[in-house]
Amino acid sequence: MIRLTGRARAHSNIALVKYWGKRDSDLFLPMTNSLSLTLDALYTDTSIVFDSELTEDTFTLDQIVQSKEQTEKLTHFLDIIRAKAQITSKANVTSLNFVPTAAGLASSASAYAALIGACADALGWEDDHKSLSKLARRGSGSATRSLFGGFVEWDKGTDDSTSVAIPIDDGQWDIGLIVLVLNNGKKKISSRDGMAHTVATSPFYENWVKTVPSDIKQMKAAIYRKDIEMIGEIAEHNALKMHATMLSANPPFWYFEPATLLAMERIRELRQAGYPAYFTMDAGPNVKIICQKSDMTAIMDELSHFYTNDQMITSAAGPDMRTLTEEEWAESLAKKEGSNEYSH
The missing domain is CATH 3.30.70.890 (GHMP kinase, C-terminal domain)
Structure with missing residues (x-):
């Protein structure tokens, strides 16, 4: 039996020089560079458990089990991770989205940045945010930038290996x-x-x-x-x-x-x-x-x-993506359970 657990937090970002248009829709390669500011007020906490006894991926967001369609999107991303890690275990993903009610803000950037951070934590990968940003990009283009805090540039690159996030200034x-x-x-x-x-x-x-x-x-x-x-x-x-x-x-x-x-x-x-x-x-x-x-x-x-x-x-200005301890994850769960202030 294989059971690998990881947890991470990543913050949302707002592009100041926009990302608008892809030149490769499969690899999420953008037409241009973009530049953003990561925000401390908005973030996603995610836990993942790769479990060899699971028969399919499961996805729970803000204590609500997600639809088959939403889970299929996640599975597509996790298949990329599994191929890189050379594992076949399905995963149980739990995400907590800390965005104030009615924010009207997309959470895909913090969601996929937190997910790749949790995957790296579970799989014991080296904590290389720049490399992880390439993988986050495959879930959501703007997630590339949420691996870093402060001002971040997404270099469009020339191919999958060179389209990465680069920290510019911590914004402090x-x-x-x-x-x-x-x-x-x-x-x-x-x-x-x-x-x-x-x-x-x-x-x-x-x-x-x-x-x-x-x-x-x-x-x-x-x-x-x-x-x-x-x-x-x-x-x-x-x-x-x-x-x-x-x-x-x-x-x-x-x-x-x-x-x-x-x-x-x-x-x-x-x-x-x-x-x-x-x-x-x-x-x-x-x-x-x-x-x-x-x-x-x-x-x-x-x-x-x-x-x-x-x-x-x-x-x-918000911080870099980081892993969470078991105690910090428990605190996030308690915060979510005890408050209706946040929603997806």
Whole structure:
């Protein structure tokens, strides 16, 4: 009988220079590099048990046994891990998603980063986050970046072995992020479908790809200088360029809602009032505010006239993926069982 157990925690990230489009949908190789900030407020804890007596993989998320369809996605990823480890044992996967209720945030980045960390822990692999990021990528592209804390670049690479995450800066300075939750409903077009449709039909897409290397270079220079204004300006422009490719797709589509545009205008008003505050948006209506960590309380006070506290999630830079002890896992289980504050 073989029974191997591992546990890990990984944090979500927000891309400041976006990942939008794949050049290889099987290996999840992106069209461009991307760059993100890992968040301390949002994370996933995962435990895995490879057990030779199991006849199939099982997947429990937030104490709910997942559907066959959801488990099949997990099995596809675990088959890649099993092939690398040269084992055949099925696995029991348990994940706890610590994202505040109604966050409207995708958890795939932290989920697959935590899962690969748990697998490495169970299989006794060397703790090489860069190598693990290549494997996390096979589950979710953005998970590549959640292996590291702070600012992280995903190098598109030339093939499976070179498309990896690279830490840029730990972010342990005066930078913060506020998530404005405007709509927590399921979006009509998934990110994966939206990417594919944009790449296939948008006449603007080729130019988007051409502009990203410059955005990456300027963003890294701004991070090294801790220049919050330049970081914000680049992130805003990059996000709007990405959304422009969707508007030019055929047929066009968009993730903006009226509340999204209103929030963007309110963030511009914050700037006019003297706060270095900038917006970015992913494939969804919710808006993220890049700002100084020291300004977050004041900014939330300004925005409290329009949004409830539940709609505003504050975060500083988060840490690397790490393994969890048995005691820490037990604490996470108790936290999940004792609170309805978090959900998937």
